[in-house]
Amino acid sequence: MADQHELDDEIRLDALEFTYDELLAEDPYEEPLFASGVRCHGGYVDGAYVSPRGRVRRPAIANWQQRLRDAGEPLVYVPGRYLPPTYPNYAQAKYLLKEGVTEPITRSLTIISIIEGFGARIRDVPVPDLRKEILEDIAGTALAHLDGGLFEAHARDEAGHRDQGGHKQMWESARDIGLAKPHIPGDVLMRLMTGSSGRGRGERLFPDLSERLEMLITTMANVLVVETFADNTFTWAQQLLGDPEVSADAEAANHMVTCIASDEVPHVDYLTAAISELRARTLISEDGRKELRGKEVVDAIFSRQLRGMATRRPQENRERFREEIHQAIDNKARASMIARRFEDLDSGWTFPHGDDEELDILLETA
Ligand SMILES: [Fe+2]
Numbered sequence: 001m002a003d004q005h006e007l008d009d010e011i012r013l014d015a016l017e018f019t020y021d022e023l024l025a026e027d028p029y030e031e032p033l034f035a036s037g038v039r040c041h042g043g044y045v046d047g048a049y050v051s052p053r054g055r056v057r058r059p060a061i062a063n064w065q066q067r068l069r070d071a072g073e074p075l076v077y078v079p080g081r082y083l084p085p086t087y088p089n090y091a092q093a094k095y096l097l098k099e100g101v102t103e104p105i106t107r108s109l110t111i112i113s114i115i116e117g118f119g120a121r122i123r124d125v126p127v128p129d130l131r132k133e134i135l136e137d138i139a140g141t142a143l144a145h146l147d148g149g150l151f152e153a154h155a156r157d158e159a160g161h162r163d164q165g166g167h168k169q170m171w172e173s174a175r176d177i178g179l180a181k182p183h184i185p186g187d188v189l190m191r192l193m194t195g196s197s198g199r200g201r202g203e204r205l206f207p208d209l210s211e212r213l214e215m216l217i218t219t220m221a222n223v224l225v226v227e228t229f230a231d232n233t234f235t236w237a238q239q240l241l242g243d244p245e246v247s248a249d250a251e252a253a254n255h256m257v258t259c260i261a262s263d264e265v266p267h268v269d270y271l272t273a274a275i276s277e278l279r280a281r282t283l284i285s286e287d288g289r290k291e292l293r294g295k296e297v298v299d300a301i302f303s304r305q306l307r308g309m310a311t312r313r314p315q316e317n318r319e320r321f322r323e324e325i326h327q328a329i330d331n332k333a334r335a336s337m338i339a340r341r342f343e344d345l346d347s348g349w350t351f352p353h354g355d356d357e358e359l360d361i362l363l364e365t366a
């Protein structure tokens, strides 16, 4: 194991190639992070929270992105107008908590923690032999490091690793701090499993590519969209759990959510790099006879995943929530009254269409 000084010497400012261990290397923490008594990843340096496994991963991702910019290649991103607002919104959620209707909010926060735990599945995504299926060289790219530490670091961040909790435990803690250890409904997981119909990957858009390659691109696009959508969730949770009128410990709950949000930055950033690298290259069909432009493949898959999730999710949430309000309140007249006022606070949202039909998913580089 390299000690601190060796490691510092090894990370050259412009390096593009890293070992597995380097991409998982930790900063020298003075103090660990604890979430409701559970030792978690990350820790404090000079009194400020620093995300886990970032010592080399952070500069590495910055270097890969810079390489794309230097080559004049755009970086994909999801523009703000495609991000569905959180449902229920802050005003709606606060209203429910003030009325003592805690269960639907507890359920939402618990679902977030469970989904974070599912994030560990990224380490099981089969990575094809990219050197065979991509025409150009991929040395010194995020793509070349997906199964060389990037997916593993991501998985550990989400679900925790060994004796350290990850986002799953940190969200549970934020919920328990803010809502003062609420009763957790017993059917959360069951509902989550049965409530998401039609979440399949859909038909293959590019059957000429190997199934593994198309699946890898689809998964990365999906996760990037989910991670980007999560931005709104963090703001929502920071507002709600950080609101002393409804939070049992606004400061501590808000801090926990802020730590999670900062851990998500490298996820968005390495996926952005890898997808943008693919976009700038030529993909080779499974039979080796055809060449497909990465730009066409990535843009088609990315747009489909974005559109699918941005239209389906808000709708599912709305339907689920209406039901849950009624379920949480015994008195029918009171349930109807609360449901009506709750609906009045709805900000509404539809996926942009019409002249936005051509998705503008690219960030031009200067
Ligand atoms: Fe996460």
Ligand SMILES: [Fe+2]
Binding pocket: 119, 158, 227, 264, 267
């Ligand atoms: Fe994440």
